[in-house]
Amino acid sequence: MFSKACEYGIRATIYIAMQSLQGNRVNLKEISKEIDSPVAFTAKILQQLAKNDIINSVKGPTGGFEINKKDIDSIKLIHIVSAIDSDKIFNGCGLGLKECNEDFPCPVHFQFKEIRDNLKKMSSETSIYELATGLEVGLTFLKR
Amino acid sequence: MFSKACEYGIRATIYIAMQSLQGNRVNLKEISKEIDSPVAFTAKILQQLAKNDIINSVKGPTGGFEINKKDIDSIKLIHIVSAIDSDKIFNGCGLGLKECNEDFPCPVHFQFKEIRDNLKKMSSETSIYELATGLEVGLTFLKR
DNA sequence: GTTTATTAGGATAAATTTGTCTTATTTAAA
DNA sequence: TTTAAATAAGACAAATTTATCCTAATAAAC
Numbered sequence: 395m396f397s398k399a400c401e402y403g404i405r406a407t408i409y410i411a412m413q414s415l416q417g418n419r420v421n422l423k424e425i426s427k428e429i430d431s432p433v434a435f436t437a438k439i440l441q442q443l444a445k446n447d448i449i450n451s452v453k454g455p456t457g458g459f460e461i462n463k464k465d466i467d468s469i470k471l472i473h474i475v476s477a478i479d480s481d482k483i484f485n486g487c488g489l490g491l492k493e494c495n496e497d498f499p500c501p502v503h504f505q506f507k508e509i510r511d512n513l514k515k516m517s518s519e520t521s522i523y524e525l526a527t528g529l530e531v532g533l534t535f536l537k538r
Numbered sequence: 539m540f541s542k543a544c545e546y547g548i549r550a551t552i553y554i555a556m557q558s559l560q561g562n563r564v565n566l567k568e569i570s571k572e573i574d575s576p577v578a579f580t581a582k583i584l585q586q587l588a589k590n591d592i593i594n595s596v597k598g599p600t601g602g603f604e605i606n607k608k609d610i611d612s613i614k615l616i617h618i619v620s621a622i623d624s625d626k627i628f629n630g631c632g633l634g635l636k637e638c639n640e641d642f643p644c645p646v647h648f649q650f651k652e653i654r655d656n657l658k659k660m661s662s663e664t665s666i667y668e669l670a671t672g673l674e675v676g677l678t679f680l681k682r
Numbered sequence: 683g684t685t686t687a688t689t690a691g692g693a694t695a696a697a698t699t700t701g702t703c704t705t706a707t708t709t710a711a712a
Numbered sequence: 713t714t715t716a717a718a719t720a721a722g723a724c725a726a727a728t729t730t731a732t733c734c735t736a737a738t739a740a741a742c
Contacts, residue, residue: 395539395627395650398730401634408645421688435731441690454739455687471646483539490545493682501552501669501678502615505660506539513653525645534645538637542700565718579701585720598709599717 400478403439405429405536407461407474410449411526414461421458430537439478446477466526472517484514544622547583549573549680551605551618554593555670558605565602574681583622590621610670616661628658 396404409428413420422440426433440459444451448469449459461469475483487494488506496503528534540548553572557564566584570577584603588595592613593603605613619627631638632650640647672678 395630395632398634401632404646405633423688432731434733437689438691438731444689451689452739453687453689453737456740457688457738459689486539488539488545489549489680490542491679491682494679498682499678500680501672502548502664503678505664509653509657509660512656516649516653520646520649528645534643534647535635535638536633536644538635538642567718576701578703581719582701582721588719595719596709597707597717597719599715600710601708601718603719 396475396483397479399435399439399442400475402429402431402436403443403478404471404474405431406436406440406459407443407448407469407522408525408529409536410459411461411466411469411522412530414463414466415523415526415530419452419456419458419460425459428536442478443474446473448473448477461522467521467523469522470518471520471522471525472514474522475517484510484517539627540619541623543579543583543586544619546573546575546580547587547622548615548618549575550580550584550603551587551592551613551666552669552673553680554603555605555610555613555666556674558607558610559667559670559674563596563600563602563604569603572680586622587618590617592617592621605666611665611667613666614662615664615666615669616658618666619661628654628661 406425406429409425410420422433422437425431425440426436429436440449440451443449444459449461451457451459472484475481487500488502488510489500491500494500494503525534529536550569550573553569554564566577566581569575569584570580573580584593584595587593588603593605595601595603616628619625631644632646632654633644635644638644638647669678673680
């Protein structure tokens with residue numbers, strides 16, 4: 395459904411958010427370890443997230459990644475997915491046609507539209523805050 | 539959502555089904571042309587579909603691909619997707635965890651489960667027959 | 683100011699997916 | 713029986729995604 399990069403990006407953002415809620419800034423090594431992802435590849439993804447203003451990065455010793463507490467609830471899943479995988483998953487044709495739309499539909503257009511709309515709605519409504527708190531209280535997990 | 543191979547596979551199967559409903563066997567060149575896909579790559583995908591008993595292939599002059607009329611309605615989208623992309627899209631974890639399940643859920647487990655279940659239900663209920671007839675009467679399109 | 687721990691960025695490499703090419707096999711028809 | 717037109721299969725190539733490595737830039741702490 396999503397690319398590996400996007401999966402790591404979502405996992406990383408949730409972990410950073412959880413730590414930020416507790417007032418902690420976290421570095422690359424810790425993030426990779428806690429979300430069980432390749433370190434250098436994760437670095438690239440964190441760069442992308444920082445460029446898209448989803449997370450903040452701080453250089454130097456004691457540096458790392460964090461999210462302003464007041465922003466955590468306004469970051470939704472869709473922001474991460476769009477930043478890393480583009481919004482093709484939400485708007486593109488299920489059979490890969492370029493001109494597919496209601497007036498020139500592919501055979502599965504209406505069936506897929508419903509699925510994609512559901513995915514888009516869920517991704518727009520699901521905040522990183524709720525995902526981070528679920529993790530914080532031990533209801534959910536980020537690795538294995 | 540699906541791989542290119544899967545997209546071509548679905549498009550090809552719908553086209554073959556439509557022609558089979560009209561009693562026509564169709565060959566690789568015609569299929570590629572009508573679904574606007576790379577010829578040699580499409581050949582590989584048709585082989586996969588034939589091996590998975592989704593379509594029949596016939597060698598020799600006048601050979602080509604076809605589907606038994608009586609089978610067309612029992613072939614569902616999910617059969618093609620599972621054959622080409624595996625059922626990971628229907629059952630896998632949205633964040634790529636291997637052990638993700640209700641008792642050990644990733645942070646988006648329950649949100650994604652609903653989406654995936656919807657996709658699975660739709661794919662199980664949507665028959666190639668209905669997709670082929672929509673194409674046949676000009677309501678839907680397979681290229682551009 | 684120097685050292686050191688961190689992120690940023692660019693070059694490169696490995697793995698996977700997408701796509702091509704060539705030869706073998708099959709079979710209808712002349 | 714020969715020819716020709718089709719699919720099957722395997723080797724190869726290109727493109728994309730995933731992943732690594734090295735150097736530069738930044739900034740805290742001594």
